[in-house]
Amino acid sequence: MRLYLISDNVDTQMGMRLAGIEGVVVHDAAEVKKALLGAMDNKDIAVILMTEKLVRLCEELVYDLKLNRKSPLIVEVPDRHATSNVTENISKYIESAIGLKL
Numbered sequence: 418m419r420l421y422l423i424s425d426n427v428d429t430q431m432g433m434r435l436a437g438i439e440g441v442v443v444h445d446a447a448e449v450k451k452a453l454l455g456a457m458d459n460k461d462i463a464v465i466l467m468t469e470k471l472v473r474l475c476e477e478l479v480y481d482l483k484l485n486r487k488s489p490l491i492v493e494v495p496d497r498h499a500t501s502n503v504t505e506n507i508s509k510y511i512e513s514a515i516g517l518k519l
Contacts, residue, residue, distance in 0.1 A: 418462070419461055420464045420465075421438070421440055422465075422466045423471055424467075425471050429468055449475045453465070453479070465489050465492070466492050467491060468493075472493045
């Protein structure tokens with residue numbers, strides 16, 4: 418089982434490659450969707466790392482996959498701009514999963 422990165426910038430990809438994590442750099446929603454669905458279908462991938470910007474670009478798809486598929490695990494990683502609030506993201510997952518707004 419391995420990790421796989423879907424990034425919007427080469428710097429993040431290069432840093433992860435130094436740690437032995439392969440991945441792809443994409444820029445628009447169609448590329449993100451193709452890369453994400455391809456990684457989801459790869460049985461060798463246990464964890465998909467996605468930068469914040471790409472998660473925001475395809476938020477509905479990412480949350481749907483997180484809620485309805487057991488594996489691989491999708492983890493949002495801060496990119497070099499790091500703007501998201503972790504608490505806000507957790508609240509979104511809870512609201513989507515059980516319909517309870519915190």
